[in-house]
Amino acid sequence: MYELAIDTSNRPLSVAVVDETTVLASFETNQKLTHSETLMPAVDQVLKASGLSINDIDRFAVAMGPGSYTGIRIGVTTAKTLAWTLGKPLVGLSSLRVLASNVTPSPKLLVPLMDARRDNVFAGIYQWALGQDWQLLNVLQDQHLALTQLLAEIKALGQPAIFMGAVAPFRQQIFAALGQQAEFATPFNDLPHAANLAMLAWQAEPVADIHSFTPNYLRKTEAEVNWLKDHEGEGHGPYVQEV
Amino acid sequence: MSSTRELILAIESSCDETSVAVVLDGHIILSNIIATQINSHKRFGGVVPEIASRHHVEAITICAQEALEQAHVDYSDLTAVAVTYGPGLVGALLIGISAAKAIAYAHQLPLIPVNHMAGHMYAAAFVTELHYPLLALLVSGGHTELVYMKAAGEFEIVGDTRDDAVGEAYDKVGRVLGVPYPAGKTIDEMAHQGQDTFNFPRAMLQEHNLDFSFSGLKSAFINTVHHADQKQETLNANDLAASFQASCTDILVGKTLEALAKFPVQQLIVAGGVAANLGLREQLKAALTANQLDIELIFPPLRLCGDNGAMIGAAAHVMLARKEPFAGLDLNADPSLSFDYGETVQV
Ligand SMILES: [Zn+2]
Numbered sequence: 001m002y003e004l005a006i007d008t009s010n011r012p013l014s015v016a017v018v019d020e021t022t023v024l025a026s027f028e029t030n031q032k033l034t035h036s037e038t039l040m041p042a043v044d045q046v047l048k049a050s051g052l053s054i055n056d057i058d059r060f061a062v063a064m065g066p067g068s069y070t071g072i073r074i075g076v077t078t079a080k081t082l083a084w085t086l087g088k089p090l091v092g093l094s095s096l097r098v099l100a101s102n103v104t105p106s107p108k109l110l111v112p113l114m115d116a117r118r119d120n121v122f123a124g125i126y127q128w129a130l131g132q133d134w135q136l137l138n139v140l141q142d143q144h145l146a147l148t149q150l151l152a153e154i155k156a157l158g159q160p161a162i163f164m165g166a167v168a169p170f171r172q173q174i175f176a177a178l179g180q181q182a183e184f185a186t187p188f189n190d191l192p193h194a195a196n197l198a199m200l201a202w203q204a205e206p207v208a209d210i211h212s213f214t215p216n217y218l219r220k221t222e223a224e225v226n227w228l229k230d231h232e233g234e235g236h237g238p239y240v241q242e243v
Numbered sequence: 244m245s246s247t248r249e250l251i252l253a254i255e256s257s258c259d260e261t262s263v264a265v266v267l268d269g270h271i272i273l274s275n276i277i278a279t280q281i282n283s284h285k286r287f288g289g290v291v292p293e294i295a296s297r298h299h300v301e302a303i304t305i306c307a308q309e310a311l312e313q314a315h316v317d318y319s320d321l322t323a324v325a326v327t328y329g330p331g332l333v334g335a336l337l338i339g340i341s342a343a344k345a346i347a348y349a350h351q352l353p354l355i356p357v358n359h360m361a362g363h364m365y366a367a368a369f370v371t372e373l374h375y376p377l378l379a380l381l382v383s384g385g386h387t388e389l390v391y392m393k394a395a396g397e398f399e400i401v402g403d404t405r406d407d408a409v410g411e412a413y414d415k416v417g418r419v420l421g422v423p424y425p426a427g428k429t430i431d432e433m434a435h436q437g438q439d440t441f442n443f444p445r446a447m448l449q450e451h452n453l454d455f456s457f458s459g460l461k462s463a464f465i466n467t468v469h470h471a472d473q474k475q476e477t478l479n480a481n482d483l484a485a486s487f488q489a490s491c492t493d494i495l496v497g498k499t500l501e502a503l504a505k506f507p508v509q510q511l512i513v514a515g516g517v518a519a520n521l522g523l524r525e526q527l528k529a530a531l532t533a534n535q536l537d538i539e540l541i542f543p544p545l546r547l548c549g550d551n552g553a554m555i556g557a558a559a560h561v562m563l564a565r566k567e568p569f570a571g572l573d574l575n576a577d578p579s580l581s582f583d584y585g586e587t588v589q590v
Contacts (some may be wrong), residue, residue, distance in 0.1 A: 035335050040572035053348050061376050069293060070334050077300055077338050081345035084304045085318070211305045214297070224293040231286070239283030240261070240298045242276065242309075 002061045004043065005198035008035040008075035009067030009095035010166065015042040016194035017050040017057075020202060023195040027047035032193055043078075048131045057088065063192060063202035064214040066090035066122035066142060067114060072215040080213050089159070089206035092213060096142050096198045099165045099167060100126035102189035109139065109161035113153065114135075115169060116144055122218055123150050125157070144219045150178040164189050203223060249563070252346065253556030254303075256339030257331025258357045258384075259283075259290045261302035264552030264558065265314035266545045269560025270368050273314035274544075275553040278302040281425065288424050289414065296334035303342045312555045318350040323557030325355040327362060328570070329580030330385065336576035344572060355559040356570040359550075360386060361398060363514040365557035366543035367531045375432030380499050382523070383426075384410030387455045387495075389502045389586060399585035401506070402453025402498055402540050410517050411490055414455040416487055419468050420480055427560065434488035437481030441467060443490040448497045449476055453497060454507070460490050492526045500530060503538065510539045519548040 002024075007014045013035055016026035025046040029038065047054060062079035065072040072095070082158040083090035099112030116229060125140035140153055147170055154161050155178060163174060164185035176183050207213045220228075248267060255262040261344060264275040280298045284290045311317070326343035344359070347354040364379045375395060381388045387409045389402035410427060417426020422433075443463045446456040464487055471478045503511065513527065524542055531538055545556060 034575055035576045037573040040339075040348060044348070044572055069296070070337065073300055073334070073342050074337055076304065077341040079347050080300075081304055081307075081342040082349055094545070120515060126339050149514060178270070199460050214300050215298070221293045221297075222282070223287050223293065223294060227286050228430060237282065239573045240280050240302050242306075243277050 001058045002056055003061055003198045003201060005055045005061040005194040005201060006039065006043070006045070006075045006079050007063040007095065007098055007192040007197055008039060009065060009192060010071055011064045011068075011190045013038055013042060014192050014194035015039070015046050016198050017046045017052060018195060018198040023198075024052075026193070026195045027190065027195070035071055035087045037076055041073060044143065050231055054082070056088070056111065057086070058202070059091065061088050061091040061198050061208070063095040063098050065196055066218040067095045069215075069217060072217070075190065076213070076215045080210055084210045090210050090213060091201040091204045091206050093141050093197060093204060094124065094216065095192065096122065096124040097136060100124070100194045101192060101196045101200055102164060103185055104128060104134070105130060105164050106162065108183070109157060109159050111150070111161050111163045112165045113150070113163065113167060113170070115166045116219070119147055120144060121147050121150060121170070125161075127152065133204045139220070142216070142218060144169075144216055147173060148177075152181055154178060155181070161181070166190070217232060248320070249560065250316055250320050251325050251355070251556040251559050251563075252321050253357070253552040253559055254307070254309070254339045254343045255325045255359070255362065255550055255552045255555045256299045256303065256335050257329070257421040258335060258550055259295050259298075260550040260553035261299050261306050263306040263310040263548060264431045264508070265310050265558050266553055266556030266560065269557055272369060272553045273316065274310045275551055276306045276309045276313065277549075277551050278306055285424050287373060288418060290332070292332045295332055296338060299335055299338035303338055307346065309340065318352075321350070321352055321560065323353045323355050325357050325555050327359045327402050327555050328356040328574060329577035330358065331359055331578060333576050335576040336578065340574055340576055341365055344382050344574060348572065353561055354570040354574065356574055357555045357562065358582070359555075360388070361558040362554040362580065364390065364392070364512055365561060366400075366514055366547040366554040367512040367541045368557040369547060369553065370541050370543055371539070374509050376506065376508050377510040377512060378506055379512040379514055380495065382409050382495065382513070382517035383516045384408060384414065385551055386515060387457070389453050389498065389580060391506050396565045400581035400582045402455065402502060402586045403584075404455040404457065406456055406458035407461060409455070409457055409495065410489065410515075412461050413517070414474045415461055416464050419465055420483065426518060427520060429578060430484045430488060431522055433484035434483045434522055437479060437483070437485030439486045439489035440482045441486035442489050443486050445490055445493045445497070451501070453498055453502050455493070455494055457491070460487070489523045495523060496530045498529065500534060503536060508538065510541060512541045512549070514543060516549050517546050518542055544568050
């Protein structure tokens with residue numbers, strides 16, 4: 001059984017091919033490149049490096065957000081179309097969970113975060129349940145929130161927390177709020193690794209309906225937010241109609 | 244199925260329609276699935292790019308599956324996959340491109356990158372056989388261009404708008420009239436019930452070039468309505484629509500006649516969303532007759548005037564015949580993709 005995993009949630013791009021126990025090949029870049037230009041060549045490259053063709057892939061996995069809207073759409077559209085057109089199962093996982101899974105083994109709180117601008121972040125809190133089978137539990141649901149609010153939640157939990165992802169611009173603020181309670185991941189663990197995503201995805205349930213699979217943006221567009229202010233409970237879809 | 248048939252799976256997602264089609268031999272539509280987002284963008288009075296991109300992800304594989312099913316075509320029957328890569332909204336284009344690349348790669352099919360505007364012109368290939376050289380008037384929400392085609396697949400812009408596209412002017416005027424988005428069809432209907440009583444300006448008709456301008460007309464319209472509002476007068480909305488439309492069509496028809504005088508052709512294609520406008524259709528026909536021009540006027544059927552996958556398939560057929568290079572796996576969107584400007588008519 002082979003699985004192809006894709007993460008294009010933010011600036012880094014990561015693609016990997018794995019079997020149930022082994023990483024066969026992976027490609028990663030953290031350069032400012034456009035994912036639409038880079039993703040399919042990367043897929044082709046990891047397949048070739050694995051000695052496989054796309055038809056050998058048994059399952060597709062993708063990081064489904066949150067993240068850069070355009071970035072997650074490219075990964076999600078590519079993965080969902082590949083899975084649909086080849087008739088193979090598709091697994092979608094939180095992009096924050098993928099980041100959290102970088103740090104192991106650890107009983108500490110894992111806090112993956114992404115910059116959502118204006119002092120807001122996309123973040124969640126995860127923690128390994130270190131039993132026979134490791135399970136990455138979700139302590140605080142992925143959400144779009146003010147950094148100050150996230151830090152208050154962590155403070156209230158009172159456990160050591162490791163931050164990872166787009167942490168750099170927030171380091172001082174995190175340290176000021178949490179002091180010794182806060183730790184920071186290594187630069188390598190600040191990046192998403194599709195190989196980790198692929199391993200998590202083996203344990204996850206594939207999506208029931210590939211057609212209706214869409215990114216988890218965690219935030220409405222500004223236009224919709226404004227429209228809803230004056231039109232609460234109105235104007236329901238379907239917004240997309242065949243003609 | 245016979246392998247001599249050329250079957251192109253064509254994908255279009257440049258604005259607010261997700262569409263996938265299967266086109267046989269460049270001029271027969273086996274399927275042309277169109278999912279429109281109008282119902283969503285109506286809420287905002289225009290297309291919101293981020294929302295358009297989100298809707299495309301919802302619709303893309305459904306449209307592709309229906310297109311294949313309706314055409315009774317399997318991947319092994321396909322000759323190529325074609326996709327619009329510009330011009331258009333970048334985020335929207337990227338959905339079609341990502342899906343097209345995935346399908347082409349999964350089934351080892353060549354990928355044909357198509358210019359959206361070439362697609363609009365080749366919608367005419369479903370109506371009749373095209374004879375070159377020909378001239379096309381491209382009119383849509385984003386474009387107002389006169390395009391000269393010396394041969395199949397060769398495009399040269401000989402006239403362009405200096406400001407707004409004509410479809411854009413319709414939508415802006417529609418907002419002032421309180422007409423729901425997209426305004427073109429309603430204004431066209433209102434215009435047929437009214438009279439041209441306001442005499443709005445016909446920009447640049449005096450100038451001997453092939454360029455258009457609609458911003459003066461738009462301002463004149465808005466000023467007229469605002470002045471009346473200030474004086475608490477109510478103007479006849481149908482007359483306003485008729486006057487606006489008369490001015491638009493006069494400009495479009497006038498410049499097209501001028502282009503026909505410079506470029507002798509046998510066929511004139513009118514393409515793009517605004518080609519659905521009945522006022523424009525009637526006036527162009529009348530103008531050709533009045534000027535005793537023996538030119539075949541080609542309007543694609545209404546369904547093929549708006550954005551759709553079939554027209555992209557028709558354009559891809561021409562590119563395939565011309566042996567134009569296929570796209571690589573690194574194909575990117577080009578939101579401002581354009582035809583070249585003709586040197587002969589540069590002012
Ligand atoms: Zn168009």
